[in-house]
Structures are given as structure tokens and as C-alpha cells.
Amino acid sequence: MTTLDRISSIRDLPIENKRVFIRVDFNVPLEDDGGRMKITDDARIAEALPTIKHAMERGARVILASHLGRPKKGPDPKLSLEPCGSRLAELLGVEVHMPEDCIGDAAKKVIYDLRNGQVCLLENLRFHAEEEKDDETFAQKLAELCDVYVDDAFGAVHRAHASVHALPKLMRERGCGFLLEKEISALGKVITTPDKPFVAILGGAKVSDKISVIDSLFEKVNVLLIGGAMANTFLAAKGLNMKSSKIEDDKLPLARTILEKAREKKVDLVLPVDVVVAQSIQAPEGHIVDASSVPDGHMALDIGPKSVAQFSKHIAKAKTVFWNGPMGLFEKEPFSSGTFAVARAMASSPAFTVVGGGDSAAAVKEAGPEIASKMKHISTGGGASLELIEGKKLPGIEVLRRVTAD
Numbered sequence: 001m002t003t004l005d006r007i008s009s010i011r012d013l014p015i016e017n018k019r020v021f022i023r024v025d026f027n028v029p030l031e032d033d034g035g036r037m038k039i040t041d042d043a044r045i046a047e048a049l050p051t052i053k054h055a056m057e058r059g060a061r062v063i064l065a066s067h068l069g070r071p072k073k074g075p076d077p078k079l080s081l082e083p084c085g086s087r088l089a090e091l092l093g094v095e096v097h098m099p100e101d102c103i104g105d106a107a108k109k110v111i112y113d114l115r116n117g118q119v120c121l122l123e124n125l126r127f128h129a130e131e132e133k134d135d136e137t138f139a140q141k142l143a144e145l146c147d148v149y150v151d152d153a154f155g156a157v158h159r160a161h162a163s164v165h166a167l168p169k170l171m172r173e174r175g176c177g178f179l180l181e182k183e184i185s186a187l188g189k190v191i192t193t194p195d196k197p198f199v200a201i202l203g204g205a206k207v208s209d210k211i212s213v214i215d216s217l218f219e220k221v222n223v224l225l226i227g228g229a230m231a232n233t234f235l236a237a238k239g240l241n242m243k244s245s246k247i248e249d250d251k252l253p254l255a256r257t258i259l260e261k262a263r264e265k266k267v268d269l270v271l272p273v274d275v276v277v278a279q280s281i282q283a284p285e286g287h288i289v290d291a292s293s294v295p296d297g298h299m300a301l302d303i304g305p306k307s308v309a310q311f312s313k314h315i316a317k318a319k320t321v322f323w324n325g326p327m328g329l330f331e332k333e334p335f336s337s338g339t340f341a342v343a344r345a346m347a348s349s350p351a352f353t354v355v356g357g358g359d360s361a362a363a364v365k366e367a368g369p370e371i372a373s374k375m376k377h378i379s380t381g382g383g384a385s386l387e388l389i390e391g392k393k394l395p396g397i398e399v400l401r402r403v404t405a406d
Contacts, residue, residue, distance in 0.1 A: 003188050006401040008175030010051060010150050015060040017116055021146035022055065022177060023163050024048045025153035025380065026066035026084040026121075037083050043365070044155070045087055047380055051152045051177030052092070052119065059116040063146055064088075065102060065163055066153065067126040075127040085121045096121050102128070103141040111145055131162045139166035152177025155357075155381035157396030164396040174400055179380065184397065186377035187388045190354050195319035196222060199351075201311070201342060203228030204325030204359065207251045207258075212390040213324070214258055223268045223314050227303045227327035227338060234259065234271050235291055235300075245299040270314065274304030276328065276335055286334045302328025303338035312345040321346055324356035324386060330363050343367040347374035356389070358382025 013020075028044050030037045039045075048064075055062045069079040082098060089096040095118075099110040102122035110120050125131040130138035139162045149171035151157065156164050157180070168174045176184070190198075200221045202210055207230045217224060226234055229246040236242040237255035262269035276286035277298040288304045289295070303311070315321055323346060327338035343364050346353045355364050357379035364372050372378060379385040387394055 003192065004176070004181060004184055007184075007397070008400075008402070009181055010054060010175055010177050013148055013150070013173055013175050015055055015148050016058050018060055018147040018173075019063060019111060019114075019145065020055050020060040020148045020150060021063045021065060021142065021167070021171075022048075022051060022150045023153045023156070023167075024052075024064050024066045025155040026064075026081060027068050027155065028084060030069075030078075030083065032078070037078055037080070039083050039087055042087050042091075044380060045084060045091065047179050048152055048177070049091060051150065051179060052088075054178070055150070056092075056094075056117045056119065060148075061111065061114040061116060062119040063111055063114075064119065064121045065125055065142070066121075067131065067156070067161075067163075068124050069126070071124065071126050074129075075124075079124055079126075081121055081124050088119075088121065092119065094119065099123060103138070103145075107145055125161075125163050132159075134160045134162050134166045136162075136166050138162045139170060142167050143170040146171070147173065149174040150177050151175075151396055151400060152179045153396070154180050154183040154379070154384055156384070157381070157394045158384040158387045158392070160395040165399055168396075168399045176400055180397075182377070183379060183381070183385070186354055187379065187385055189352065190320060190322050191220070191389060191391070194220060195352060197318050198320040198322075199223045199225065199314050199318040201225045201227070201315075201321065201323040202325050203230065203327050203339070205229040205246065207233050207248055207255055210325070210386075211254065211258075213386055216390050217322075218261060218265045218267055221267055223270060223318070224262065225270045225311050225314060227272060227307070227311070227342070228325050230325070231272050231303070232300050238271075240292055241294050241296070242300065244297050245294065268314075270310060272300075272303040272307035273310065274306045275300035276302035276304055276337070278334065281329060281332060281335075283334065301332075302330075302335040305337075308338055308341040311342060315342070315345040315349050315351070318349065318351045321349060321351045321353045322356060322389070323354070323360050324358065324382070324389075326359050326363050330359075330366075339363045340367050343371050347371045352376050355379060356382065356385040
């Protein structure tokens with residue numbers, strides 16, 4: 001189920017004068033800046049602001065909680081949420097109180113001292129191994145800190161972790177924040193009621209990562225455009241010379257099965273007709289060749305201009321477009337044209353355009369604010385958005401549903 005059925009929005013929860021636990025996703029990229037950890041992209045913090053401000057304006061005592069990175073054993077100063085707290089304070093223009101732990105007396109004291117409309121950010125949930133084990137005792141310790149639970153961390157709802165799954169089970173008053181609401185609405189529309197023609201664009205490295213998504217999309221899409229390294233495996237499955245390119249040799253039979261299934265389902269599965277090749281990913285430039293004429297010793301690293309034109313034509317005719325995965329090695333300038341061209345084609349389209357998080361979202365942002373602003377929805381969770389498209393029930397969403405409709 002990919003709707004908001006029986007899930008309360010924060011706007012409908014009784015949060016005035018209450019301790020409101022908001023699970024956010026502040027899993028931001030960091031770099032070491034002379035011993036201090038510095039945030040390189042604060043988009044995830046910015047995305048949480050509407051929910052946080054709403055809770056503050058309604059006089060809640062706001063308790064924010066998140067994970068950050070993958071601490072090996074216990075607390076790691078380099079993965080402290082302190083830089084996130086500092087950045088959030090700048091964005092909100094208020095002090096953000098930070099206890100030195102997410103449970104226990106330190107957290108309780110800071111929360112006890114909060115006044116209505118004030119904010120605290122608990123320390124990294126993953127400093128406790130119990131978080132990733134969905135441990136009920138740990139969840140109980142978090143539950144002692146709050147009266148109302150709100151999940152606004154779409155990037156984490158596909159994981160059955162304590163703060164996302166065990167904790168809301170313990171809370172009578174629970175619901176979603178504005179970001180999670182927006183994500184479920186946009187992706188739900190793609191899955192349940194897409195306007196046709198529906199075009200899906202899949203890229204990235206591996207066919208094996210997307211097999212369940214492809215199966216699910218075959219039931220819904222009219223056209224499936226495939227680029228990125230995963231296209232190389234399909235081209236090899238059709239007998240083209242891709243031996244120097246990145247392919248999954250053990251997935252060639254699977255790729256042939258998918259091509260056959262597309263014919264059966266009457267889905268127009270479109271592969272690149274030309275590619276940008278080079279002898280190394282460090283090459284200063286690439287060369288455009290037909291997909292059927294890749295020279296030995298050269299690897300396909302992007303889709304070529306004829307493929308871009310073909311893909312763009314399908315996107316222009318669509319009423320719904322879903323994109324997940326880059327068209328090439330877009331981090332390297334010589335192999336970025338295909339990915340950015342797809343982003344521009346989607347931005348020019350009047351269709352309902354959804355970018356499914358991860359590298360595709362990063363590419364759209366890199367393409368510039370004028371491109372990003374024209375997308376109808378850019379998801380904040382790559383893994384979560386793919387699992388929703390696959391038709392999976394995500395633990396962090398399902399647990400928010402009320403048992404009976406009120």
C-alpha cells in the first residue's frame with residue numbers, strides 16, 4: 001500500500017505543549033576540515049525545516065533524532081551530529097540544544113529544560129548498536145522522552161530500526177511529517193495512478209540491483225529507457241561487443257529474459273544506439289561510436305547524442321516520468337552529457353516528473369537550480385523510493401497506520 005491511508009499528518013496531531021519526537025534524516029555528507037567535520041551538502045537538513053518550524057510554531061517541545069554514517073563500535077566523534085545541530089541553528093535562527101547522548105539522563109535533562117517552541121537534537125542514534133537491531137528496550141528508552149511521534153525521515157523508512165519501527169509501535173499519537181507525506185503522495189501517484197504514457201528511465205551500474213523494480217514497472221509503464229552501465233549488460237546480451245565495458249557476465253541470461261518479457265508485456269524497452277567510449281575512466285575525453293561498433297579495449301561510459309535524442313523524444317511525449325540511476329559516469333565531465341541531457345529533457349516536460357533519489361537526485365542538483373526546480377518531485381531516499389516502486393511495504397510507513405480508521 002503506497003497511500004497515506006490511516007496515517008495522520010503532523011498538522012492533525014495534538015502537539016501543542018507536548019514533547020514531540022521527530023525522526024529526521026540528517027545523514028549528510030561530511031568532510032574533515034582540519035580536524036573539524038564540515039557538512040558538504042545540507043539539503044537533507046533544509047528538507048526537514050517545514051515540519052520542524054510547524055512544530056515550533058504550534059508550541060511543541062521539539063526533539064529531533066537521526067542517524068549519521070555507520071559508526072563501527074559506539075560513539076565516534078567524527079560522526080557526531082554536532083555539525084548538523086550548528087547548521088540547523090543557523091537555518092532556524094534559534095539555539096538548538098544538544099545533549100551528549102540520545103537516551104538516559106543527559107537527554108532527559110535537556111528535554112526537561114526545553115520550553116514550548118524550543119528545539120533539541122539528540123546525539124547520533126547509531127552510537128547505540130540497538131538502534132539497527134530494532135531493539136524494543138532501546139525504543140522504550142526513546143519513548144520515555146516524548147509524548148508524540150512524527151516520522152519525517154523518508155530515507156530511513158525502508159529499514160526496521162528502533163527509532164523508525166519499534167518506537168512508533170509504542171506511541172499512541174504517531175504520524176508523518178510534511179516531507180514523508182510529500183514522498184508517499186508523489187511516489188504513490190507513480191505507482192497507483194500514473195497518467196499514460198508512462199516512461200521510466202533506469203540507469204546505474206547493475207541489472208541485479210534493479211530486477212525487482214523492472215518487474216514491477218513492466219506492469220505499469222509504456223516505455224522503459226535503459227542507460228548507464230546496466231545498459232552495457234543488455235547490449236552484450238543482444239550479442240554486441242561490450243567485453244571491455246563494465247558488464248555483469250553472470251546476468252546475461254537474466255537480461256535476455258527481461259528483453260523477452262518486455263516484448264510479451266508490449267513494453268517498449270529502449271537501449272542506447274550510440275555510446276561515449278574511452279580506454280580508461282580517467283581519459284580527458286570520450287569518443288562517440290555506434291553501440292554496435294565499440295572498439296576492443298574501449299569501454300562505454302555514457303549514452304551518445306543519438307540515444308539522448310531518442311530518449312528525449314519519449315520523455316517529451318510522456319505524461320508520467322520516473323527516473324532512477326545516471327546514464328553514465330556523470331561524476332567525470334567527459335561522460336556526464338547523457339545524464340544532464342535526460343535531466344534537461346525531464347525539466348522541459350509538462351509530465352508528472354519524479355526523480356527517485358540517490359545519484360539521479362545528485363545529478364539533477366548538479367545540473368543546476370533551474371533544472372531541479374522544474375521537477376515535480378525529487379525524492380530524498382534512493383533505496384526507499386526503489387522499494388516503494390517495487391511494491392514493497394516499508395516498515396517505517398506501515399507502522400504509522402492506525403489499526404482502525406477513526
